[in-house]
Each structure stands twice: as structure tokens, then as C-alpha cells.
Amino acid sequence: METITEQSLTQPWSREEFEAQLRAKSRRYHIHHPYHRAMYAGELNREQIQGWVANRYYYQIQIPIKDAAIMANCADREVRLHWVQRILDHDGHEGDAGGIEAWLQLAEAVGLKREEVIDQRHVLPGVRFAVDAYVNFARRAPWQESTCSSLTELFAPEIHQSRLDSWPDHYPWIKDSGLSYFRKRLSEARRDVEHGLRITLDHFRTREAQERALDILQFKLDVLWSMLDAMTMAYLHNTPPFHSCPDPVQSP
Numbered sequence: 001m002e003t004i005t006e007q008s009l010t011q012p013w014s015r016e017e018f019e020a021q022l023r024a025k026s027r028r029y030h031i032h033h034p035y036h037r038a039m040y041a042g043e044l045n046r047e048q049i050q051g052w053v054a055n056r057y058y059y060q061i062q063i064p065i066k067d068a069a070i071m072a073n074c075a076d077r078e079v080r081l082h083w084v085q086r087i088l089d090h091d092g093h094e095g096d097a098g099g100i101e102a103w104l105q106l107a108e109a110v111g112l113k114r115e116e117v118i119d120q121r122h123v124l125p126g127v128r129f130a131v132d133a134y135v136n137f138a139r140r141a142p143w144q145e146s147t148c149s150s151l152t153e154l155f156a157p158e159i160h161q162s163r164l165d166s167w168p169d170h171y172p173w174i175k176d177s178g179l180s181y182f183r184k185r186l187s188e189a190r191r192d193v194e195h196g197l198r199i200t201l202d203h204f205r206t207r208e209a210q211e212r213a214l215d216i217l218q219f220k221l222d223v224l225w226s227m228l229d230a231m232t233m234a235y236l237h238n239t240p241p242f243h244s245c246p247d248p249v250q251s252p
């Protein structure tokens, strides 16, 4: 017979407790990363803001590809009908140029040229690897697991709001038009996460499955954190990839 302690370890959490466990992951959200902390404290210079915008562009363009991968794995028509909105939000549709275009406007507002963002010349290998890991996870995992990985969006409205609150004071050189991406995401993220959370709470029922969901969410937190680690090396510490190699680069 199981002891009480063993039982409490294997009993599934109630829906409320499971949701609370997922939400508690906010403690590891990239809002706490030193790069973001410096951003909201007004401590970044123009190049450091530009580096962040140019690198985050890679995340922005891969999000709809990630969402298409989720849909490709999903046989549930109702879910696909709902999920397709995420692709339209980023890629745009009639009457809305979409999030990727809004991000390019942000890039221009911080003084980058559209071409240098679109051609990805500033994207760091570490950022690329982290984002690609997220897309590849969505390609391979059952759609309910990929849905769960998008739940960092539970914490995203706060981070978008932090930018809207702090940038006009600290970075008055950034044109207000650049902030429209963050305004747009405030409502979109809330709507998306309601759907994603419902799927996750419905699907992960055993304690083992619920713990798997927490691990998946942690994986996504790792993706976001690792992107900023790569940017820290390049733009805060001035140690981009290969900075210590002999120059000019020798062939092997």
C-alpha cells in the first residue's frame, strides 16, 4: 500500500493547482534577465537596443512557421480554426499589415534599415540556435505539447507593458510609431493564452503528464533566456562570436 507521501507525489494536481504551478514559472521569465532589466532601467545605449531589435526579428519571423508546424500536426479542426489566427496576426491579412511588419517599423524607429534586419546580418548564432530549437520542437512534438510550450505568453503582457511604460522616458529618441507592436500584442497575447491554457489544462491529466507540461514550459523559458544570453555576450560585454580569433580569419 502506498504511504500518504507517495500518494501525494503521484496524485494529479487539481486544475487550479496545475494552473498555479504553470503560472509560478513566471519566476524564470526573461523579464528578469539582466538584458531586459537594463532595458527597463534605461541603461542600454542605441547599439544595444538595435542589437536586441535585430535579433528578436528572427524570433518574430519564425513564430508563424512554428504555428504552422503545430497546425500541421493537429487533426482537430476546431483547434486549427482557432490557431490559424496566430499566423494571421504575425503575417498580416486584409486590413492589418501584421506583427512582422510592425516589428520592421520598430526596427526603423530605433534607427535600423529595413534591409539590414530582413537579411538577418545581425542575427547571432546563439539566437538562431535557440529559436530554431523552438520551431523544431513544434515540428516533432504532439500538438498539445507544442501548444503548452507557447504558454510563456501567460507572462508576455507584463513584458510588453514594461516597454510601453519605460521606453518613452528612457529612450525618447525612439519614435512612438515603433511601439505599436507592443500595444498590439497586449490583447493578442491575452486571447491566445486563454486558448492555449485551456488545451493544456484539459490534456495533461496525470501527475506525470502535468510535470511533463512544466518541463516543456521550462524548455521554452530556456529558449527565451538563451537568446538574451547570446545578446549579452555580443552587445553588453562586447564579446561577439569569434571576437578572440586572430584577425584576419585564417582558413583551417
Ligand SMILES: O=C(O)c1cc(C(=O)O)c2c(n1)C(=O)C(=O)c1cc(C(=O)O)[nH]c1-2
Residues within 6 Å of the ligand: 063, 149, 150, 151, 152, 153, 155, 156, 159, 160, 185, 224
Ligand atoms: O516580447 C517578448 O518578450 C515576447 C515573448 C513571447 C514569449 O513569451 O514567448 C512572445 C512574444 N513576445 C511575442 O511578441 C509573440 O508574438 C509571441 C508568440 C509566442 C509563442 O510562443 O507562440 N511567444 C511570443
